Amino acid sequence: MKELWSKEQEIRFFTEFRKSAAPEQLFYLSDDNRYYAYWPKSYSGSKSTLQARNALIGDYTEKWSADLLSEFAQSNGYHVVKGAVCEELGLPQKSPADVAICRTKNVYQKAEDILLIIEVKMSIVWNWELQLQAHGEKLVCLGDYTTHRGNPGLLRSDTVLKAIGKCLNVRISSFKASGIPIIVLGNTPITRNYYEKVDHLKRGGIIQGFWSVNPKPLDKSLTPRLLNNGEESIKATEGLGFYRFDTYDEFLKKLEELFREEREFFSSMRTEDELGKFIEIANREATYEKKAEKFLTLIRG
């Protein structure tokens, strides 16, 4: 049984990379010689911007996401591919799919063998202090993302926009992309400003969901911790464009749902007269599937 994102995963990240990286590569060093993962909001000393950690986080979270999907893929006879390349779908070697579920295990994929594309946008969510001690070292959690200056993962508008851009690039690359679902996988909520936008993206068939695999991004004290806008971490948006998973089973269920039905993305800018004609022609076909096929052929013609 796989586990979703939690403090445990972040401890593993720091523990793993501390074997090969100096504390200064993973933590900020404050004026009073303390190592912080993020600058605490209460800290007022001199600050720097840590860059050496970025690529490590990207790599770690992509591997972790691939592992999270591996059981599901295997049980269905598919493969999880990290960094899948498919020129046809606008996924060149320079900007491959972070993770994909495919029919084969090759990095180089044909469009028809790709079943799901996943864009991973994850960060370190909590703040941590590395305490060096005489006998080893200790990681102490200092608080959730409301307590530090960092704005992790999908809480950043530019991260969300970048994810949308990449997904859109795949969608418009080829008609072969129109049946492949695309998911943005994160470990934070999204900001209120994007609630309606992610729902529109889902309804429009561009991105099938912004999924958070972090069940408890906020620490709760005896009284529930509220965000500035007066709400706790959001479970889902109205149109399910954003969805937070609380258990691995729930995640599996949603994945199965995604694979169960074949979908077709289409977009167009046609006059009502043209659309009416297309519908009339398509309606002459015998079955709903045939009607849809005919309609899509006409609209793409």
Place this chain on the structure above:
DNA sequence: GAGTCACTCGTAATTAACTA
């Protein structure tokens, strides 16, 4: 070795919301 790109995150600048 130069150039390009993508990674994430700090912060300046801008916009929105609130208060007196």
Place this chain on the structure above:
DNA sequence: TAGTTAATTACGAGTGACTC
């Protein structure tokens, strides 16, 4: 209406991987 605070956007930073 002006001043203040909060929220959001956009830019640019260092690094490693990659290509030529």
